[in-house]
Amino acid sequence: MAEDWEQRLREHGFRITPQRQLVLEAVETLRHGTPEEILTEVQHTASGVNLSTVYRTLEVLEAVGLVTHAHIGHGAPTYHAIDEHVHIHLVCDACGEVQSVPAAVADAFARDLQKTYGFHTDISHVSIHGRCSACVAKPDAVRETIEDA
Amino acid sequence: MAEDWEQRLREHGFRITPQRQLVLEAVETLRHGTPEEILTEVQHTASGVNLSTVYRTLEVLEAVGLVTHAHIGHGAPTYHAIDEHVHIHLVCDACGEVQSVPAAVADAFARDLQKTYGFHTDISHVSIHGRCSACVAKPDAVRETIEDA
């Protein structure tokens, strides 16, 4: 279990490389990281690593089930280690804050979609947009930018 | 009501232009349209219209509440006319199919998020990812591409 991740990669015919280890560690360290942020983190240790390697590595890590990603805003996706509690992102379109909540809150909803539409929801991938409690409380913001996600 | 949209634009200090009318009509015609698709539709009538105009126009139409957009896949967002029934997109990550279902299915869920986290969900903006009934039924697809949204 010490090197469970090596296992995972090998099982699927992938090789063990320093880059893959570093990217995985970076994803675990940053709890939410975009490819760019992950690169920066990785470069603290190995400055020579390239962005395209990060992309390719994330793809591999995702394929073997070590990380997932979710789309939070308009920009780059964010990656998470899989071992963390499965969670859902509540994205505030007003202030941009992202709150992670246990996926369990959506269980009933997911069950409904399953029953009604036969649709099998990938809960951890869902990002929910809206307004966080703080922003709902605020007076009435001017028309917030059309930004969203 | 005949020209409700003109009203809407004027109220907010925007001008009425052929481009804006055409883009709005295109959004209504295509029930889900990316900026590029909307451009193509618009160009059936007015070939000179430019993509950047479509982007700027969609921004305006969204600002005045005539259209919304949702992010469905990795690529471009899709725009909808506001007058349609509020709906949620169920995106199948295996086959890419997008199914629209009444937003009501999420009411209980939204209420929950509100109660538990004070989070006010913008239901119509949510895209739910997972597997459609057809794909769930399929044997066991080879590892599907890491595509998603």
Added chain:
DNA sequence: GTATATGCAAAGGGTTTGCACGGTT
């Protein structure tokens, strides 16, 4: 007439790809 909208072209994020070199198995 004046301010806003448009078209065009260039620039800008984010991501992917081709290729030759280097490292893992």
Added chain:
DNA sequence: AACCGTGCAAACCCTTTGCATATAC
């Protein structure tokens, strides 16, 4: 030794922006 993985640079998609012109008001 063979093949996979990496770095680099160029290419790509989607979107935004600067500027001069055209248009709605």
